[in-house]
Amino acid sequence: QLQLVQSGGGLVHAGGSLTLSCAASESLSDYYGVAWFRRAPGKEREGVSSMRNSDGATFYVDSVKGRFAISRDNAKKTVYLQMNSLRPEDTAVYYCAAGQHLGWLDYEYDYWGQGTQVTVSS
Numbered sequence: 001q002l003q004l005v006q007s008g009g010g011l012v013h014a015g016g017s018l019t020l021s022c023a024a025s026e027s028l029s030d031y032y033g034v035a036w037f038r039r040a041p042g043k044e045r046e047g048v049s050s051m052r053n054s055d056g057a058t059f060y061v062d063s064v065k066g067r068f069a070i071s072r073d074n075a076k077k078t079v080y081l082q083m084n085s086l087r088p089e090d091t092a093v094y095y096c097a098a099g100q101h102l103g104w105l106d107y108e109y110d111y112w113g114q115g116t117q118v119t120v121s122s
Contacts, residue, residue, distance in 0.1 A: 002026050002111040004096050009116035012086055016120070020081040022096030022113050027077060029053055033102030035109060036070060036081045038092035038118075045095070047104035049081060061104070064090075086120045094118050 008020040020036070028034055035050035049070040050059045058070050069082040079096060094116055097109035 002031070002098060004098065004111055004113035006094075006096055006113035006116045009094065009118050011119040011121060013121050014087055016086050017082070017084045018086060018118060019083065020094055020096070020116060020118070022079045022081075024077040024079070024098070027074070028072065028079065028098060029074065031098040031111075032100045033109075034070075034072070034079045034096065034098045035102070036068075036079075037095045037097060037106055037109075038090075039095070039115075040089075040092040043092075045106045046092075047106070048094070050102050050104075051079070052102050059102075083118070086118075088120045088122050090118060091120050092118060 003025040005023045012018050036048045037045050038048050039045040051070050067085045072079045096113040098111045099109035101108035
């Protein structure tokens, strides 16, 4: 049973950077993909970034391209989301996820972290 434990998050000013971590209890290579989602107040959960574990291919929603980077450390069984040039509209609860699919829909993922708040002030 895969467990994902998130850390990081917090409050930053616009233009700042923040890194989120998602530590897995098992090797993430056993799963097709990992992803980061976010849920802003009053909004549906939105896929932000994903990575195909087989080859490390990465994908980003248009709004974060060039600013966010998903990465992983296989030895630490941890996936990261490096967020740069943060904007107030990035404010949300961020979740890491893993599963045997890869896409922008939350139902494609079976395992989820607990979520962590990211707040970007003006």
